[in-house]
Amino acid sequence: MASKFFVDIAPLRKSxxxxxxxxxxxxxxxxxxxxxxxxxxxxxQITHSSLQxxxxxxxxxxxxxxxxxxxxxxxxxxxxxxxxxxxxxASALSALGLTINAWQFHSxxxxxxxxxxxxxxxxxxxxxxxxxxxxxxxxxxxxxxxSLNQMTFQIGSIAGPALAGLIIASAGLFWTYSIDTITFLxxxxxxxxxxxxxxxxxxRKPGIGAIAEGFRFxxxxxxxxxxxxxxxxxxxxxxxxxxFPALAAEVFKVGPTGLGLLYAxxxxxxxxxxxxxxxxxxxxxxxxxxxIAIIVWGLAIAGFGCTHVLWMGCVLLxxxxxxxxxxxxxxxxxxxxxVPDEFRGRLSSIQMAVVQGGPRLxxxxxxxxxxxxxxxxxxxxxxxxxxxxxxxxxxxMPRFWxxxxxxxxxxx
Numbered sequence: 048m049a050s051k052f053f054v055d056i057a058p059l060r061k062s063x064x065x066x067x068x069x070x071x072x073x074x075x076x077x078x079x080x081x082x083x084x085x086x087x088x089x090x091x092q093i094t095h096s097s098l099q100x101x102x103x104x105x106x107x108x109x110x111x112x113x114x115x116x117x118x119x120x121x122x123x124x125x126x127x128x129x130x131x132x133x134x135x136x137a138s139a140l141s142a143l144g145l146t147i148n149a150w151q152f153h154s155x156x157x158x159x160x161x162x163x164x165x166x167x168x169x170x171x172x173x174x175x176x177x178x179x180x181x182x183x184x185x186x187x188x189x190x191x192x193x194s195l196n197q198m199t200f201q202i203g204s205i206a207g208p209a210l211a212g213l214i215i216a217s218a219g220l221f222w223t224y225s226i227d228t229i230t231f232l233x234x235x236x237x238x239x240x241x242x243x244x245x246x247x248x249x250x251r252k253p254g255i256g257a258i259a260e261g262f263r264f265x266x267x268x269x270x271x272x273x274x275x276x277x278x279x280x281x282x283x284x285x286x287x288x289x290x291f292p293a294l295a296a297e298v299f300k301v302g303p304t305g306l307g308l309l310y311a312x313x314x315x316x317x318x319x320x321x322x323x324x325x326x327x328x329x330x331x332x333x334x335x336x337x338x339i340a341i342i343v344w345g346l347a348i349a350g351f352g353c354t355h356v357l358w359m360g361c362v363l364l365x366x367x368x369x370x371x372x373x374x375x376x377x378x379x380x381x382x383x384x385x386v387p388d389e390f391r392g393r394l395s396s397i398q399m400a401v402v403q404g405g406p407r408l409x410x411x412x413x414x415x416x417x418x419x420x421x422x423x424x425x426x427x428x429x430x431x432x433x434x435x436x437x438x439x440x441x442x443x444m445p446r447f448w449x450x451x452x453x454x455x456x457x458x459x
Contacts, residue, residue, distance in 0.1 A: 053325050054198065055191035058184045064241045065183040065192070071237025072176065073199045075135070078230025079169075080207020081214070082142065084310050085149075085223045086162055088215060088303065091292040093155050097422070101289040101414025104407040106159050107166035111407065112400040114170025119178075119261065119396020120253035123389065127175040127182070127244035134172030135238060139231035141165035146228055149220035166403075173399035178391040179244050181383055190328040193379040197321040197372045204314030212307020251389075261393030270385055271394065273334060273447030274378045275401045277440055281341045281374070282405030285348045285367075285433035287426045289410035290417055298422065299357045308361055316365030320372035333377045334450040338441045340377070343370035345433030352426030375402075381450065 058065050087100045094100075122130055141164050148157040180192050214223045251257040265272055288310070295306040330336045347367035354360050379398075386394045409429075417425040441448045 054194045054322050055188070055325060056195065058188045058192040058195060061185075061188070062183045065180070067237045067240045068176070068179065068183065069195060069199060071135075071234040072196075073202055074237075075138075075230045075234035076200050076203025077207045077210070078142070078203075078227035080203045080310075080314075081211040081223055082145065082165075082227045084208045084211035084307060085215065085220055086145075086158065087289065087292050088211075088306065089149065089153075089220055090155065090158060091296075093153065093158075097290055097293045098414045098418045099155075100292060101411040103158060103162060104289055104410035106163050108404050108407045110163045110167035111170040111403050114167035115174060115396040115400035115403070116170075116258050116261075116393075117253070117396075118171035119174035119393040119399075120251075120257040121171075122175040122178055122392030122396070123257070124246050124251065124253050126246065127179045127392075128238060128241050129243070130175040131172050131179075132235060132238045134168045134175075135231050135234045137168040138165060138172070139228055139235065141168060142224060142227035142231055146221060146224040149224050170396075170399060170403060173403065174392050174396035175244075177379075177395040177399060181388070181391065182244055186384075189383055190324070190376065190380050193376045193383075194321050194324040194327070196379070197324075197375055198318060201314045201318035201321055201368070201372065205311050205318055208307040208310030208314070210307075211310070212304040215307075216303040257393065261390060261397065264386075264390050264394065265397075268385070269444050269446040270334070270381065270450050273337075273440065273444045273450075274382050275397060276444075277337055277341060277437065277447075278374070278378060278401050279405045279408075280436035280440060281344055281371070281433050282401075282409045283412055284409065284429045284436060285341075285345045286406045286409030287348065287352070287413040287429055288406060289414040290422050290425060293417070293422050294360075294426075298355055299360065301357060305357060308357070309364065312361040312364035313368030313371065315361075316368030316370075317372035318368075319365075320369040321376070324373070324376055327373060327376055330377065331451045332449065333381055334444075334447040335441075337374045337377050337381075338437050338448065340370040340374035341437040342434050343367075344374070345430045345437065347430070348433065349427050349430030352423050352430060 059069060086103065090100050090103050118130060141161055144161040148154055184192050211223055251260060291306060291309045295301050295309060299305055344367045347363045351360050351363040382394065382398055413425050413429060
């Protein structure tokens with residue numbers, strides 16, 4: 048009974064290369080999560096503006112999307128291990144740039160430029176990482192691998208913010224950013240240990256045409272479209288991360304350690320969710336499961352906006368994180384099953400652009416609404432808008448709502 052409840056670790060047992068991918072990614076995510084806290088903290092420290100925090104996040108959006116689309120096209124035609132390796136080295140250099148800026152300059156302009164470059168390299172690598180998973184394991188282990196992949200991000204998202212809060216408070220931003228640099232170098236070593244991941248036979252050469260072909264593939268495929276727009280709805284309206292520094296300082300009255308707890312709380316819930324996903328594989332109406340999970344996410348975020356008690360806020364953020372990881376596992380599995388291998392890199396690139404870009408749009412939306420109303424109104428209205436959006440999209444996309452494992456991939 049317990050084995051059907053807890054996450055299945057079969058992919059780690061069966062695949063040596065998947066173990067290296069899992070290890071390297073887990074360690075680098077910890078470092079990146081440290082920077083996710085340090086960047087808005089430093090920006091708010093310099094400007095005392097939640098809008099500026101949101102704008103720094105927004106400035107990463109276009110480089111991230113471009114990197115994802117280019118990386119997806121390259122991933123279908125080139126060795127995916129080499130793409131991960133090159134992008135990880137470039138990410139280490141970006142983290143080093145933030146380290147030097149924190150040490151010598153404290154420049155807001157440098158934060159904008161370097162974080163935008165880092166977003167490009169993150170986007171470039173992400174499709175290769177995601178589309179590599181089906182190359183390393185069998186179809187029967189996809190749900191387990193997606194759950195483990197979510198655990199990777201949640202381990203980092205728990206340890207990273209907690210670590211960031213402690214290091215910022217005790218040692219300063221220089222050592223905080225240094226952690227990110229070191230973890231990316233570890234990821235490079237783990238990637239070197241993997242075998243080459245050769246390109247898909249017959250894949251189109253990378254370029255504008257290949258990217259456009261990936262978008263054309265989406266036409267009329269409601270299930271795949273739903274995977275993207277459902278997540279965009281949740282992240283644009285229900286991701287008030289840009290407001291965490293202001294909430295920590297003005298509402299909860301806590302310092303960097305308390306701020307770290309706010310960033311870590313959703314990941315704690317998501318980690319619990321990812322670690323107990325043995326039952327998720329039995330869900331037949333996966334689209335319906337995604338919609339319900341997003342509704343839970345939105346209601347939890349709205350509740351978070353209503354409380355001024357730190358521990359209650361953290362509990363509600365953890366509930367939101369739990370719902371989000373269930374949605375992510377279901378969406379990732381649906382995508383990998385409904386997309387043929389020759390399009391997997393490009394469609395994964397769109398998914399990564401959505402997953403990484405949506406929260407950045409959400410940060411801007413939250414910061415902009417807070418600037419013209421109030422922090423609390425921004426959080427509550429965003430959570431409720433997320434719920435309304437999920438219900439409207441479910442009605443507009445019946446094939447997504449009724450999707451089951453027995454469905455054939457949508458063909459035109």
